Amino acid sequence: MITVSLCMIVKNEEDTLPRCLESVQGLVEEIIVVDTGSRDRTRETARELGAKVYEFPWVEDFSQARNFSFSKATQQYCLWLDADDVIDPEYREGFLELKALLPPQTDVVMLPYHIAFDQRGEPTFTYFRERLIRRLSGLKWRGAVHEAIPPVGNVIYWEKAAVSHRKTRPSDPDRNLRIFEGLLSQGKELEPREQFYYARELASHGREEEASGLWEEFLSSGKGWVENQLEACRDLAQSYLRQGKEDLALSALTRALRYGPPRAELCCDLGSWFFQRGDYPTAAFWYETALTRPREDRSGAFVSPDCYGYLPCIQLCVCYYRMGDHARSREYNRRAGTFKPDDPAYLYNERFFHGEEDHS
Template sequence: MITLSLCMIVKNEEAVLARCLSSVKEVMDEIIIVDTGSQDSTVEIARQFTDKVYSFPWVDDFSAARNFSFSKAAMQYLFWMDADDILLPQDRENLFSLKETLDPSIDLVMMKYHVAFDGQGNPVFSYYRERMLRRAKQYRWQGAIHEAITPEGNILYSEIALTHRKIGAGDPDRNLRIFEKMIKEGKKLVPRENYYYGRELYYHGQYQQAAYILSRYLDTPGGWIENQITACQDLANCYYHLGKPQQALDSLLRSFSFDTPRAEICCDIGKHFFQQEKYAQAAFWYETAAKRPKEERNGGFIQPDCYGYLPYLQLCLCYYRLGDLSLAKEYNEKAAQCKPADPAVIYNRNFFSSLDLEK
């Protein structure tokens, strides 16, 4: 059986740290906590779970702190989490099993990361992250913000998932502030940093500047395909906010130059035409979305609802607007197969029943 070191960086996480560590402590052979300047009871809570609690001065660089946490580990594999993550019981059992069966030649294990959920708690937005790493490979984090480790070596993709359960808003301006500091200090942002900088500008409502940065990112070689496709979506949203729907559509279509059409993009294009009341065109794109395979993407973002439920629900609306009540009902029932208790599905079913009663 392989051994695991949990390596975490924390700051002012008293609201969530015990929840996180309680969910994972039984499966870890060692817990490393690196505090970057907490002013609450984070450190005291951490010491209830481990005596390996270290202090690291915050220098506006997440990679520096994470690499420090890795340097303190002694087990065969390194496992990282954020304080607002949890390991659900079934995933914990699966991780126990993985410890017992993992081929020690595996260098890196990619695991799912669930970050958004529907009203029933089902994941609606997930992606893979480099989660468990063989210590002997000496992997290094890179990037001051949205830090990452380049997956390389003998890689295993696992269905084990971590669940992100954030409490509170945190500091919404932190990342943008760090990017602006880097730029002021004359640092040239690499493509990945430009991508995330553009996204931060978009989140802060600076749509004109965000569009400029995202466009420049897409024009620069060296970007990761998954980021390029998501950048097309973000750029489209900037143009919608700027009142430029045609440029928004052009941005979505541009994603096809990077890879085959994704259901997420097809749904966005369907929404574009639906909002323009071009229901036949909207239906074409929602039907295309429903037919796209949901492929694992080496860390790319996946919105599961776009591969069935959402296009079916929107096709119900499209065909109702087009006057095809039978097909509208059929697509609502297809959406019901994906989410039987969904309020929208139930509302539509009741609405169609009321129409039948009026006949």
């Protein structure tokens, strides 16, 4: 069985840290907590929970802090978590099984990362992240913000354990933008991945023209990772919609087709574009196409599970109703209910259809 060091970087997390560390009790052999300038009891809390605590001055660079945390590990593998991450109880056995079965020559283990949930607690947004890294692999974190370790060498994907991001309070909304603009002020040229995320930060701050221009530049360079290019097309389309540039939004969505067969997320975006303009037959085509697309969780893509079932079905219910095909409309609502039987939209539609029956 492999041994694991949990390596964390934290700041002012005395309220959330206990939940995280309690979730890994019995799963890791060592806990490393690197504090980057807390003004609360984060350091004391970490020590009380059995962590080895180190201090590292915050220099507006997440990779430097994470690499420092990894440098303090002594076990075979490094596991990283943020303070508002947890390993939920249903994944404990899967994590222990991974520790027991992992071939010792493995460099990187990719685990699902659930970062958004519906009212039933089911993940609505998931992607794989490099989660366990062999300490002596030589792999390092890269990127001042949205940092990552390129998953190279012997990489395996493990789906029996996952990490859930359960935020309890908002983070500093300006932090990432501040870091990017600090890099630019120092004359640093952003790498393609950094361009992609910088554009996202610009858009989230309402700087849409700058964001769309940067996404266009990123896509035109052709240097980005294919998953980031696909996502950039979708992000660019949403930015153009917010700017009232509807035709450019459609062009951005269809541009994504250059990178291969469409994922269900893209199909739903295309369906929405035509739905909003009252072109229900074309919208239905794209929503029905979404239902045929396989999930590609291991591609590294951001996966929205609803796009592979519930969302296209509930939208097809509306499309076919407005096209006058009430039987097919009701059938798609029934199918939507198989994915989310407690969803308010599905239940409302069911009551609506029963009301139509009563008046017929």
